[in-house]
Amino acid sequence: MTDYGHELLFGGFLTPDARQPAQVVARARLCEQVGLDLVTFQDHPYQPGFLDTWTLMSYLAAATSRIRLAGNVLNLPLRQPVVLARSVASLDLLSGGRVELGLGTGAFWDAIEANGGRRLAPGQAVDALDEAIRIIREVWAADRRGGVRVDGEHYRVLGAKRGPAPAHPVGIWVGAYKPRLLRLVGRTADGWLPSLSYLPKGSAELADLNALVDEGASAAGRDPAEVRRLLNVSGRFTRAGAGFLDGPPQQWARELADLVLTHGTSGFILGTDDPTSIQLFAQEVAPAVRELVAAERAGSTAPGSAGSAGSSGPAGEGAPAGSAEDAPAGSGSVTPAGSGEGGSAAGSGRPAGAQPGEVVRAGGIAGLAVTPTPAPQVRHSDHRLWDESTRPVAPPAPQGHVYSPQAQAAGGHLVDVHDHLRRELSEIRDLLDQVRRGVVSAGDARGVLNRMTLRQNNWTLGAYCAAYCTLVTQHHGLEDDAIFPHLRRADPGLVPVIDRLAQEHVVIHDVVEGVDRALVALIEDPGRLTELQRAVDVLTDTLLSHLSYEEQNLVEPLARYGFYPGQL
Incomplete structure (x- = not known):
């Protein structure tokens, strides 16, 4: 058994889809809201259908406040090492130490060459990466004297000035x-980031590949434990287990914990753009993996621990995710289990004593x-878009019905x-109110907005509102497509209520859509803030009324029937 003892890290691997930039931002912010440690993006600078990864990361550094950011992985042949080193250090300083550097040797050489890069043979690409890592570390070593000098076969740096140094290592x-x-990873890198879907034998290959990383580290006089082992993963959340990472969250937790304890993997990055799967991974799987690993490291063999339960399916059966650099992340590759979307915090609806991810x-x-x-x-607002008095009411709950903790x-x-x-909506209202009332001067407004992880301009305000609207739309889409059909089948008495909710x-x-139109108008004319305020007022009244009615x-039918068939 190999456990290198690293603190566990859980992240998301999102598609930088240029057709839906607001949605990409919303999903990245969702990753932060549900508690993931890291959000990553593939890097294909030659792909016009993708947002530029470095530009996207820079934008998200300003649109988030806690989550770390990384390329997965950056295409070195189209990223000059000295410039890349300064870019990483600069963004790390601006974001408060939230940037990591994922690097790859390159792939799709026809596209790289077509966009001005050099075509390299496999061995040359490894040598180029070795030289680039040396250059990057030298640029970051701002406390050393003299310029950076690396006279390599692929990169020649003849006296470049050092710095800036990043905010964190x-x-x-x-x-x-x-x-x-x-x-080379073992000799010079801080982490190894493969994709499980790119290993023909699945996790069974990890032992042999880890041994090569360890070999490189030992040959360089390093402790192999210095190299973090990460893994891009994918699969499906389903009611019953059907294979490796193909089953309920509890199964995922056992299988990932086994990878930690058997192969030393300490970072798991989920390749999906599905909001529900992101939430399940963050709030159900990650806490359970941490608990299982902590118990095993402490010597516990409690029922359900990784040491006693093991893996419930063969390795490598999950649906493929996007690889590190070589292929797009599988958008929607994880099938939702029917849980709601959005961040879950200490909401008033949770039963006393219940914790996110609790196994009952x-x-x-x-x-x-x-x-x-x-x-x-x-x-x-005076606008009333429906008659609340005509809303149907759900049938009463069965008298004396017993609700398990899981049902609660x-x-x-x-x-x-x-x-x-509701909290997100409150933030938007507070932001608009400050601008409308002139609580701060134009010069001071930037500082106020920065404390809300926003910048002082209408476009950023618009992007924030647009991301929130995307979140609402995704939540309702999940209900319409998954939860409502299940409840219709479970209890015909709920049909009138569900029909009304869908309407x-x-x-x-x-x-x-009205908020979107008001945002466009505000961007064109900063004096039209009143129109946006009016649109947000209507959204506030309409949405809060709807959420309460729902x-x-x-709440009771979901406790009785669950979010999907067989959940309870």
Whole structure:
């Protein structure tokens, strides 16, 4: 068993789709909101269908406040090492130490050459990466005297000035699969970042490949434990297990914990653009893996631990994810299990004592200890887009029904997701109110907005609002496509309520479109802030009314039936 003892890291691997830039930003912010440590993006500078990865990372550094950012992995042949070193250090300083450097030797050489890069043979590409890592580290060594001098076969740097130094020790993580490059990782890199889908034998290959990294480290006089082992993974969240990373979150947790303890993998990056899968990975899988690994490291063999449970399926059966640099991340490659989308925090709907990701094995109480959120008493607008008095009501709960802790958590989860949407809406309203009332001068406004991880301009405000609207749309889409059909089948008495909720989703979509139109108008004319305020007021009244109605009528059925068939 090889466990290098690193702190565990969980991240997302998103597609930088140029057709939907606001959605890419929303998903990255979702990764932060649900508690992931890292968000990463493939790098194909020759691909016009993708956003430029470095530009995207720079934008997201300003649009987030906690999550770390990395290329997965950056295409070295089209990224000059000295410039890349200064770019990484600069963004790390600006973001407060939140940047890591994923690097690859390059692939798709026809495209690289077509865009001005040099075509290299496999051995030359490894040598070029070796030289580049040396140059990057020399540029970062700002405390040394003299310029950077590397007279290599592929890169010649003849006295470049050093600096700036990054804000923290930036990790250089290399995507590698072949023996020579794996030994280079052990000799010079801080981390190894392969994709599980690129290993023909799945996780069974990790032991042999790890041995090559260890060999390179030992030959260079390094402790192999200095090299973090990360892994891009993919799969499906389903009710019943059907293979490796193809099953419920508890199965994923056991299998990933086994990779930590058996192969020393300490970073797992999920390749998907699906919001529900991102949330399940962050809030169900990651905490459980940490718990299992901590127990094993402490010598515990409690039931369900990685040491006693093992893997429930053969390695490598999951759907392929995007590789490190060589291929796009599989958009939608993870099938949602039916959990709500959006960040889950200490919402008022969670039963007392329940924690995100809690594994419930037995027990229960009569009565539902989850409190739906009441409708707001204060309205911000005179607009009424529906008659609330005509809303159908769900059938009463069976008398004396016993709700397990897992059922209580399922009911409370809807409130948690809604609470996240309410908090985001409150942030938007507060931001607009400060600008409208002139609480701060134009010169001071930037500092106020920066404390909200926003910059002082209308475009950034628009991007923030647009990202929130995308979040609302994704949440409603999940309900319409997955949760509502399940509840229709489970309880015909809920059909009128679900039909009404679906109709309200259409109305809310139109309201969101109105916010979008107001944003466009504001960008064109900064004096039209009142129109945006009016649109956000309508969205506030409409959405808060809808969320309360939904909770009043669906919290109990979700506790009784779950989010998807067989969940409870």
